[in-house]
Every structure is written in C-alpha cells, then in structure tokens.
Amino acid sequence: MKTDDPLDRKGLMVEAYRIEGIDAGECRSIFLDWALSLPDGADMATSINAMLEQYQGHNPDHPMTVVLNDGMKKAEKPRRRGGWRSRERD
Numbered sequence: 533m534k535t536d537d538p539l540d541r542k543g544l545m546v547e548a549y550r551i552e553g554i555d556a557g558e559c560r561s562i563f564l565d566w567a568l569s570l571p572d573g574a575d576m577a578t579s580i581n582a583m584l585e586q587y588q589g590h591n592p593d594h595p596m597t598v599v600l601n602d603g604m605k606k607a608e609k610p611r612r613r614g615g616w617r618s619r620e621r622d
C-alpha cells in the first residue's frame with residue numbers, strides 16, 4: 533500500500549497499526565523495513581517523532597508505539613563516556 537506520506541511511502545506504519553493481534557517482534561521487523569525506506573538524509577529521530585505524533589495519540593498501547601518509542605531512545609545522539617581524549621594531558 534503506497535501512501536503520499538514522504539516518511540511512509542510504502543504505507544508500512546499505516547498497515548502495522550491496522551493489523552489486529554500484531555506482536556512486538558513483527559513491529560520491530562516492520563520498523564526496520566520502514567527505517568531503511570526513509571528518504572536519503574532523513575533524520576531518524578525527527579522521522580520517528582513524526583510517526584509518534586501521527587499514531588501514538590489514538591494507539592498508546594499498540595506494540596508499534598512501543599517500538600517507535602524504543603527507537604526514539606536509540607536515535608538520540610550518543611553521549612561521550614570517556615576515553616583517551618577526555619583524560620587530562622600533562
């Protein structure tokens with residue numbers, strides 16, 4: 533199912549939210565396909581947030597909402613935890 537949504541051209545999110553009884557594993561698989569289908573240069577966090585804004589309100593307990601929220605946490609910029617560059621030099 534193709535859509536006019538530039539962030540969901542294949543209609544993967546639309547279909548995921550329509551499938552009754554879908555589980556988290558299936559949602560993770562769909563999420564991966566969706567993420568790989570994003571337009572070149574699309575920011576992952578912004579794209580996930582757009583999907584959450586579109587679907588989360590009416591589907592707060594849906595497995596795809598959980599997967600999108602997990603993806604949002606992982607899309608955040610990694611924080612530096614140390615290493616040789618953070619040590620003081622003499």
